[in-house]
Amino acid sequence: MNEHLVLTIALPLLGAFLLPIIMRSSLAMGVWIGPVILGYGCWILANLWLHGNEQPFSIAIGGFAPPLGINLYVDAMALLFAFATQLLGLIFWPFRLDQDTPKRQALMLLLVASSTGLALSGDLFNLYVFYELVAVSTFGLIAASSSSAAYVATIRYLILSGIGSVLTLFGIALIYAQTGTLNLAHLAQLAPDQLNNDLGLAAFLAILIGIGVKAELFPVNTWVPEVYATAASRLSAFLAGLVSKLSMLIILRLLLLIFHQPEATQVILILGILGVISGEFAAWRAKDMRRMLAFSSIGQLGVIFIAVALPDERGVLAVLALSLHHMLIKSGLFMLADHWGGSLERLRGIATTSPLAAGLFVLFALSLVGMPPLPGFWAKFTLITELAGQTDPLYMIGLLVFLLATVIEASYLFRVAAKMYQTKPTDIVRSNSPDSGSLSLTTASLFGAGLIAATVMVSPLGDGLQAIAVQAQDVDLYIQTVLQQPLGEGQ
Amino acid sequence: MRNLTGLLFAGGLGFMLLSIAINLDFGTPTMLIGGAIQSNALQKTGATNIVTSVVLGYRGIDTLGELSILFAAAASAGLILGRRHTTAGTQTAGGFVLRHGGSMLFPLLMTIGFYIIFHGHLSPGGGFQGGVILAAAFFLPLLARPGAQLHHGTLSLIEGLAGASFVLIGLIALQQGKAFLQPMLIQDTLGVLLSAGTLPLLYLAVGLKVGAELASLLSHLAQTESDA
Amino acid sequence: MIPGFTLELILYSTALGLVSIGLAGLVLSHHLFRIVLALVIAEAGANLMLVLAGYRWDAVAPILTTLGEQPQMVDPVPQAMVLTAIVIGVGIQALAVSILIRIRQRYHTLDRNEVAELMDAEIAATAGTARDVSQEAPLGERPIPPITDDAVQVRGGRS
Structure with a gap:
């Protein structure tokens, strides 16, 4: 049963290869392939979640025992993110039918497969391969909206992410030259002796910048506003909601397992703080919805980076809570942006014409700002208590910046909300693509319902996340799970 | 000013990394997993070319990911360039020698390409190298006769089926109770064409896929080149 | 050979130099196609670094010729990784060029x-x-x- 987990990666790839061929002969059958594969993936993962025992396990791909071959490492955190990937892939499935449908859906399947791989893989170079696959399929999907601006946004994103992948590759080469292995568990075993030095730090920084491109890390996030403004909203929601979190997950894993230098966490903390400041101020000045969301996403990922820099399992808990919360909220908000489209000015008085959408916006905004009892409050509360408990003055700065950011966030979100509830409706606002308007509103409502459900179940959720965080933080468990046999004996 | 900072940044970064890299042991790698792979690669995968056994066996899923990347790049390029098919009318056709030389090279290139693919587990070479040669075989007529077109339907059929068969070979192993992408049907003979079980089949899939992918990428680029 | 300039220094400087030249080109160029080329150069540097990580003095290519006692061979893993990385790079470059063609057609500038x-x-x-x-x-x-x-x-x- 456990072995079948690999199907969540293999089947989407198979589907992507075959989709263009099948669609040419039968479109009616082809359109069901993607959703069915992703639904099956959700089913596998949910089954594993419900019926599996609590212990993490590792799957050796190709039957080669881990340090030699590639393995998938499956713990609660990986399962959670893999499930979120398949589910969000299903929710944001590109249904639209036109001549590009086969290619677009194939790329989406590749994107989901590689994102699942990012969540599960336990090998450094394999992570790089999946990361590049995420990048390339994303480029195709952004450019598929085929406006000139989308092409420019894509090429700028491609160049930035190319720099990132060169640096990542370089970091991997340094690590391999030093240790002679790529398996994360094996590296975790060797790291205290071999990577706790300048070379390890340089390799980590190179990989951090590389992976940070997708995690919207401060200096390499210039692509964010352009891409989110030109790509289809459903894709932006997937990228902002999920792909950024998966990159964050990789950084967190590397930090927990391999790189224990205090400088590494300091760099992340500083970059996170800068990201919060730059993102929130830019969001405050933004004049259209998508840009505002893009910049605020940079800000919130900065906050998550601050949480990543925290040392113990409470820090991991904060990362998980903030990530999941942001995943829910940002996906919902992007769907609302799809429903409305256009500049913030056009939202004036919209509450009278579409009260549900305006209500959802207020709900999301309240949770984002951290109004109790919504889940956002608990996520932020965890971070604040944890930051306040640190002695290093840098964390104090982090705390102050975080509080300031919350104030700015509240200011621009409620400015928009106030605009919506003004009595004077000017002209009737129509979405850019009227037929997708109702669909995106339905999707947004789905996320709203999820948020309310999370509010109701906040204490069992908190306990669950706590358990996940404790498990994720256990380096010895990771090493023992993956490296059951000593090197050389084979399977 | 910005140029100067850029230069300083790049140079400084390079120098810093150099000062770190120079401390690495050069020429005497630890070979922690490399050595272990060398000693049991033949018995596990049946390939005498150890790089092949790493590419298709130990790191098989990397290769699958890489094929997917090529597929994604070709599909994206198709999405971007495929809307308007303009034949390259402004280019002058090649002369007699060029055209017929191109036609005569076609069978030779095909032979070499397939030879390299099928012997990838025995000698240097393999699916990627052979695939590139196959792509060149198809692309050569396009260069010699600018009006000629590759049939995109056939190409996408080949690339889809080749990719799918790579995954399917992996899934068959899974279905038989082994691990995904585990090599099968290994015979313990050294240097024989059929010694490596499913590995040559995987490499054939890789070769066809790489060939079809590159050919379609190149023909997309060639067909849009002149209407800029 | 000049004392101090060992083979390893030269090789490492080449790899790092390529990366630096690429990065400098990325910052300095204004033409998008040149930027893509700079990326290609930087990538070559990273790939070279990866190959160097597995290099071994007095060793042969990792291909078995006889059963039993084997001569020393270079590390096969980085070679496989470089193969992967190169193909990935080719895919991305082809995609970049196709996007550039479209941009040139739409905006008439790069x-x-x-x-x-x-x-x-x-x-x-x-x-x-x-x-x-x-x-x-x-x-x-x-x-x-x-x-x-x-x-x-x-x-x-x-x-």
């Missing part, structure tokens, strides 16, 4: 700053907002000349 400006104007026109300072990316360094409303119309309408 200058980095001009293209970025045209894009901003088009985004603003699509969203229905006037072009404003918030469109600067956090660390963007785009010079922004004031653009009048009719310029936005003209440029935005070209899609």
